[in-house]
Structure formats: structure tokens, C-alpha cells
Amino acid sequence: MLRRYALGFSAVGRQFSNMSSTTPLEDAIRAKITAAFNPQTLEIYNDSHLHAHHKAMQGSTSKETHFRLVITSDAFASKMQPARHRMVYALLRDEMALEGGIHALQLRTLTPEEEERQKKKKEEEAAKAAAEADPAPAE
Amino acid sequence: MFARTIVSGLRRQALRPAATSKAASFPATASPFRPQPFLSAFQARLLSDETRSAIDKAVASAPVVLFMKGTPETPACGFSRAAIQILGLQGVDPNAFAAFNVLEDPELRAGIKEYSDWPTIPQLYVDKEFVGGCDILVSMHQSGDLAKLFEEKKVVVLEGEGEGEKPSQ
Numbered sequence: 391m392l393r394r395y396a397l398g399f400s401a402v403g404r405q406f407s408n409m410s411s412t413t414p415l416e417d418a419i420r421a422k423i424t425a426a427f428n429p430q431t432l433e434i435y436n437d438s439h440l441h442a443h444h445k446a447m448q449g450s451t452s453k454e455t456h457f458r459l460v461i462t463s464d465a466f467a468s469k470m471q472p473a474r475h476r477m478v479y480a481l482l483r484d485e486m487a488l489e490g491g492i493h494a495l496q497l498r499t500l501t502p503e504e505e506e507r508q509k510k511k512k513e514e515e516a517a518k519a520a521a522e523a524d525p526a527p528a529e
Numbered sequence: 530m531f532a533r534t535i536v537s538g539l540r541r542q543a544l545r546p547a548a549t550s551k552a553a554s555f556p557a558t559a560s561p562f563r564p565q566p567f568l569s570a571f572q573a574r575l576l577s578d579e580t581r582s583a584i585d586k587a588v589a590s591a592p593v594v595l596f597m598k599g600t601p602e603t604p605a606c607g608f609s610r611a612a613i614q615i616l617g618l619q620g621v622d623p624n625a626f627a628a629f630n631v632l633e634d635p636e637l638r639a640g641i642k643e644y645s646d647w648p649t650i651p652q653l654y655v656d657k658e659f660v661g662g663c664d665i666l667v668s669m670h671q672s673g674d675l676a677k678l679f680e681e682k683k684v685v686v687l688e689g690e691g692e693g694e695k696p697s698q
Contacts, residue, residue: 445605446598471665472647479648486648494608495649497664 415454415485415492422481423461430502431462441494450490458496462505474499580640587637591627592684594654596641601628608663612651615670625684656682 411417416434423432435458441447447455459478466474475497479486486492500508588594593616599605601613616626631638631650642648645659653660655678661669669675679685 441607471668472659472661475662475665476646483648496608498668 413454415452416457418485419457419459419482423459423478426481427461427463427465427477429461429463429465431460431500431505433460435459437494437496446493450493452490455490455493456496457492457494458498460498460500462500462502464502466499467501471499576640576643580636581644584637584640584644587627587629588654588657592625592656592682593621593627593679595626595628595651596631596637596654597628597651598630598632600630605630605632606650608649609651612653612663612666615666615675619670619675619679620685621679622684622686655679655684 413436416436419434420432423429436454437456437458438453441456461478465477469477478497478499479495482492482495484491486495587596595601595609595612595616597604597606597609597612599609604610604613613628629637631641638650641650641652645652647659647662649662651663651666653662653666660666660678666675669678676685
């Protein structure tokens with residue numbers, strides 16, 4: 391136990407041993423989602439520090455309680471959002487059931503087409519906002 | 530300690546016809562800040578028939594039903610608060626809405642997760658159908674799908690009808 395803890399601070403240990411990671415849950419999320427969904431995009435945000443003072447977190451020492459994921463994968467094609475979220479929840483069932491494990495999991499689940507569409511929409515909006523803010527660009 | 534379980538609460542409720550608006554006040558009346566014991570033993574348990582039928586009734590108690598942490602007035606979790614705010618922004622008719630505080634009832638808290646096959650709270654049901662959790666509500670709110678759904682189900686307060694005020698009886 392003590393050894394693992396000590397290994398956690400060495401770069402070698404972190405590189406070669408999962409057990410010594412300081413972010414075991416994040417590692418597990420990344421590994422499982424990558425294997426199951428072959429995602430085109432996978433963003434994992436650890437928001438735990440934002441919620442550390444919450445009542446529900448009293449007595450918890452974990453630094454990995456609140457996660458926010460953005461996943462883009464073909465695996466979500468032709469599935470409604472609840473079904474997509476259930477796929478992720480099922481995959482991470484153990485990590486969520488674990489005492490002191492994941493307490494909250496925010497999800498954004500997109501197909502590559504949806505991501506593309508949203509990106510385009512955002513760009514258009516940004517361009518529009520920029521044009522409105524500065525109707526006569528210097529160039 | 531948990532004298533007012535959902536089971537007994539709903540049995541009482543079943544005796545009253547047209548109890549939809551009352552359903553909202555049933556979890557809201559007790560303090561949301563009662564300290565809770567750690568519930569891992571409950572969470573691992575299988576959903577009993579009794580709990581299932583109690584949740585069946587809770588889901589059917591109003592057209593729009595939210596299972597949340599805390600009460601609509603005092604949400605005990607940021608995600609539950611966001612869900613309530615969205616329902617408010619959508620103009621959901623308070624008479625068509627019921628909220629159940631899972632922190633008040635360990636059986637409900639454990640049972641609803643299995644019932645919906647959904648591990649997190651809040652959870653929204655419309656016409657007894659599971660719609661989603663907080664993230665899904667937010668994205669449906671932004672896309673306009675939620676407004677469409679509520680309009681179809683006729684659960685929004687009509688414009689000009691006591692807008693911003695307490696709707697008349």
C-alpha cells in the first residue's frame with residue numbers, strides 16, 4: 391500500500407502502473423470509453439473541486455467525484471439521448487456504485503455528424519456576433 | 530425515523546381523487562436538510578414490488594414529475610436546481626407538476642435509480658415516460674425540443690392566463 395503511494399510520485403511509476411496513478415477513476419473512464427466507443431472526441435473534465443464543499447461530499451476525501459464528459463462516437467448513431475447516456479452509465483456502473491466513487495457524471499454524447507453541425511453553428515454565431523460588434527472591419 | 534415513506538404517502542394519496550397538485554407538497558412539507566445515514570445497503574438491494582408500485586404511482590401522480598434532491602423551493606443539489614429552473618422557464622403549469630424529494634425517502638432514492646435504469650438524480654418523467662436527467666433537459670431546453678414536448682402534452686401555463694401570478698382555481 392505504502393509502496394504504491396510512493397510510486398505515485400515517480401514518473402516511471404505513473405507511466406507503467408495503473409495502480410499508482412493519482413487519477414485512477416479518470417484513467418478508468420478514459421480506458422473504458424476508448425475501448426467501448428472508439429470515440430472521435432473524448433474530453434474528460436474533473437469538476438470535483440467545484441463541489442468539494444457540498445453537503446453530500448462531507449467526509450469524502452476523493453478528488454474524483456464529479457466528472458463532465460464530452461464524447462463523440464459513431465456508437466451513438468440512431469440512438470436517442472437517454473439511450474446514449476445509459477450506454478455510458480452501464481459502462482461505468484462499477485465506478486459509480488463504488489463507495490466514494492463517481493458521485494456525479496455530466497454527459498454530452500454526440501455523433502460525429504452532430505458535432506460537425508454544432509461546430510458549424512457555433513462558428514456562424516461567432517462570425518455573426520463579431521460582425522455585429524464591429525460592422526466595418528479594418529481589413 | 531422515516532415515518533413518511535413514499536409508500537405510505539402514496540397510499541394516502543391514492544384515497545384522494547385528483548391529487549396531482551397535492552403530490553408536489555407531499556415531499557416539500559418536510560425539511561430537506563434532515564441528516565441522512567449512508568445508504569449503500571439500500572442501493573445494492575433489488576427493487577421490491579412494493580417500491581415499484583409506489584414509484585409507479587409517483588410517476589403517474591402528475592403529467593410532469595421530477596425526482597430531485599431537495600424541494601423545488603430549496604433544491605439540495607445544483608443539478609436538481611437547474612432542472613427546476615428549466616421547468617420554470619418553460620412555464621410548466623404548477624398544477625400539472627409534482628416533485629419528489631429522494632433525500633426524504635431512502636427507498637425512493639435507491640428504487641428510482643433501478644426503476645428508470647438511470648443512476649443519477651434529477652430524473653424527469655412526462656406522461657409516465659422517462660425523459661432524461663439534467664444534461665438532457667438542458668440540451669432539450671436549448672434545442673427547443675422540451676418546449677415542443679410540453680406544448681404537445683399541454684402542460685404549460687397558457688399565455689395571458691394569470692401570467693406571472695398565481696393561477697386562479
